[in-house]
Amino acid sequence: MWGGAEELSVNLQKNLIIAGHDSEVLRIPFQWEPASRISSQMLMVRALELWNVDKVIALKFPAFYIRHPDKTLWLLHQYRQAYDLYDAGQTNLPPGQEGDDLRALITNADNEAFAESKRIFTNSEVTRRRLKKYNDFDATVLLPPINDPELFAGGQFGDYIFAGGRVNGMKRQHLLLEALAHTSSNVRLIIAGPPDSPADGNQLREAVERLGLGDRVKLDLRFLPRETYAEYLINAAAVAYLPFDEDSLGYVAMEAATAGKALITTSDSGGILGLVKHRETGWVAKPAAASLADVMNAVFVDQALTRSYGRSARDLWNSFEITWPKTVESLLQ
């Protein structure tokens, strides 16, 4: 698997080297199914010896269990199925005593790892709040910078709403299609990115067919070169991103704001709400087709207003002052 955490670690390594340090990425394999093997994998990390290293920056479960006298956490993920996802009834942990024991084990081990860390940063306000709520540890939010901001300059106000990034059920691109069926006929949509599974891609293709949206939707379902992705983004009228309760702002949103695009999201999308202020930097719709359709219409009703939301999104993002040199400085404090 290669995802946001892997991408972040590689870019952090690159920027540590730019700042004059030696840096190596240590990736620790973790398989969360079956749940009965979670505890041995936690112990596995604890049993490793990491020598010849002055400082460790640990990013996620269970890697943050690694023992080192100078460990800083930049927490992207706890094991959410033992915490908030458990509370939401979405867990792979077994019911009853066995699951309760596993949850207690994870919580206790997490607390120990957090206590032995010199500093704790999180990648979002949501992660920070969760850490406070479930483990009662304080942390500082350190949002991950964009890796190639130069790609997101220029462009036009095009005739489409753009939805980029990985395609899967949790990212809810299908909801955009359902909504599009309720919009006026001038609203167009481009969905572009790699489906997690062939089924995720097929679901979207079938929805386009079923709803008869073929002439208003372009599906470009593949892993896009960065330049192609940026091209779609900088020429969009607005950018939509509606994951279900995500931890972080999300690169898609940060890149859209960098490009000065108005943002569309939903009230249950999580971290991205730090950047989408309703009727300031974009629109926060209800996670339902009708509400989303209203917002998608609005993008093209008053283009001047949409553009001004885009400028505000860029201003808000710039006010966060999130750059790699500042991030590296904080992590090495």
Added chain:
Amino acid sequence: MKIALVSTFVPFIYGGARNIVEWLQAMLEKEGHQVERIYLPQIDAPDLLFQQMTAFRWIDLSSADRVICFRPQAHLIQHPHKILWFIHHIRSFYDLWDNDLYRGCPDDEKHRGLRAALHDADTIALREAKHIFTNSRVVSDRLKHFNGVDSEVLYPPVFSSERFHTREYNDEIVCICRLEHHKRQHLLVDAMEFTKTPVRLRLCGSSSSSHYPDELERRIAELGVGDRVTLEYRWITEEEKADYFADCLATVYLPEDEDSYGYPSIEASHSAKAIITTTDSGGVLELVQDGINGFVTEPTAERLAEVMDKLYVDRELAKQMGRNALERLDEINISWSHVLRRLLA
């Protein structure tokens, strides 16, 4: 196929043990396989060995169709389709045990107990593998001797060998490897005192400390051979290396009893250059046949000087041995196509 490549590392130490993994990864990806490369930290401190070995037992790589394990103790991983490309044991508890200098721990009851337990655990893990490959005859012999398991030698090729070519056969014998005492560049400097021809010597490489390079420099000055010896104490680029091999008269590599032939010997062979080595150099002797694709001499300055002069005087011999060196690669199957065929069989 989904293939996990698993090896161990010491952070910030780079070398051959990473090359074999990363080059294989590139070749497998070129063939369309999905590859995950996993490096886990491993240190050889006796008291921490078993704790770390337990960690390797707990790794879950069941989502891979097959795993290929390299540096110890990666072979302890459990997987239904485990392939080993075994490059060495934890040598202080195996072949170096009888050497007080290299053992690194006392030969007492506690450490003898650790050693016995390590041998048992290794043997069990080795037997779990579907197939065991090694990087040399030397390592295969050790596996047979210490663990009683059979293995197949699979010589590691170099990356994009097409970069290496032949331009000329000049006056210079080139040695490209880290400047370390056990690589014995000092023997080569000493040999230059005994040469009778204007043959030249070039030593290139970085070092773990400046101590040995300084010593070499002093020796060169003492012997007054500075006009014919070039010492480049730095990491040279891949392009520079290809250029040196393209132009040189021959190459030389005389480590003290090493397991493998050393990548520069293979790179020089791709450039059709003869290899000089010594009778006690270990794995290099699997590649170099005396009088055919190079020379295998006694490890003395006088004998080395003789063969260096011989190559200088007889350029036809240098060329013929160089051509033989290139042919030798095919003879013992040093190629990625062979490696991929065997590892994926």
